Amino acid sequence: MKYEVAIVGAGASGLMTAYFLLEKGVERIVVIEGSYIGSGSTGRCGTGIRASFTSEENIVMMREAIELWKKLSAELDFYYRQWGYVWLLTDERLVSAYKEFSRLHNKLGVPTEVKSPEALDELIPFMEKADVLAVLHDKIAGKADPFECLFALSRHVRERGGEIRTHCKATKILLSGKEVRGVLTEEGTVECDNLVVAAGYGTRKLVKTVGVDLPLENVVHHIILTERFRESLKPMVVHTATGAYMTQTKEGHWITGVEIEEEAGGPFSVRHDFIPKLMGIWSRYFPFMRNMHLLRYWVGYYVMSPDHHPILGPLPGIEGLYVMAGYSGHGFMMAPSAGKCVAEWIVDGKPSIPQAERLTYERILEGRLIEEKAVIG
């Protein structure tokens, strides 16, 4: 059997693409996952979804993603809450920078607003304001449950006749001349007209088998989760100066991370200095956190591109090959609009969001890098 589209990677990007292909009437599809569903960055992420970025590309892709998050969570029934992001601004330089960012957000249809610290009385009433000078409130941002989302998508894809194979590693892209004809896996060849590689850093390895070396780097990021509490921390709170972020999951765990210096390709393991760094930041605003119990600590990867934007869409020179990788820490949140655009590229030859066309690999080949300043965690 020859598939119209094979997708490598059953994370948010791969499964969203499968969803939108089915919407467009493409039914002979297969998703190939090397481990279990959500075993990569989606299942390890901080759950946040926001459009408060600083590049037009990120802002518009995320704004469109938020519209899709609303629709998909209602249709497929998974946890999604539009409870906002609260960016704590603790020095004058940040306040003026975020006032400027907010003007850009507003211009692009994202209604963020710089407010006085008193806004916290309503948004996070139990928080100490300490040195907070102002906050950027992004009220259309929010969060979703990664596994509920992936399981709902998987069920939908299978019910509609799509196939998902787990624990099956893709090892080599097969070409016929300059055209994709399939992908080799541990369980044999999968023939397809189009191949989407949405496999995090694995994208780099797989695409290398056709001689293209995508400039992606794997950087370890750390994250912890507390015991459960009743619903309390509704928005995502970001300590902008350090990039620490924290919110609460569907089950009531508080989940938080912060960037800590790591070399690309560094060890995939926990560090003794990570939680002290986090607590050094949060214990000032949430003194009671000292009494909260740490339940779990894990690591995941930010797959970094040279300019903190994903490499999305068709690869020049190889007919039928598409990539989705290098989101640089924002893949889960962008997955709905990225998946929709890749499905449109395959079926219509062009995405409906014009900004997506600026995210292809060509921008890197031609040196048209895009700047993004609001990368956190």
Place this chain on the structure above:
Amino acid sequence: MRVVCRCEDVTYEDVVKAIREGYRDLESLKRKLRIGMGPCQGRTCIPIVARILARETGKKVEEIVLPTRRPPAKPVPLGLFVRK
């Protein structure tokens, strides 16, 4: 009703149902049902669920791959990590 995970209130019936729906490894069952994600860190439920999974999938218990273990071994107060 037989409870197999006391932290997350998961029953034998929940486990069998999930396996039959296609969640056929412990990593997936953990994320579907939240077994092993509570304060006991899976010490109670994982061996039980591994046996149910083995029986349902016709494997030996030794063939069931255990989920990744993540620190801490038991919950600890975050205050321990605050530098004085």
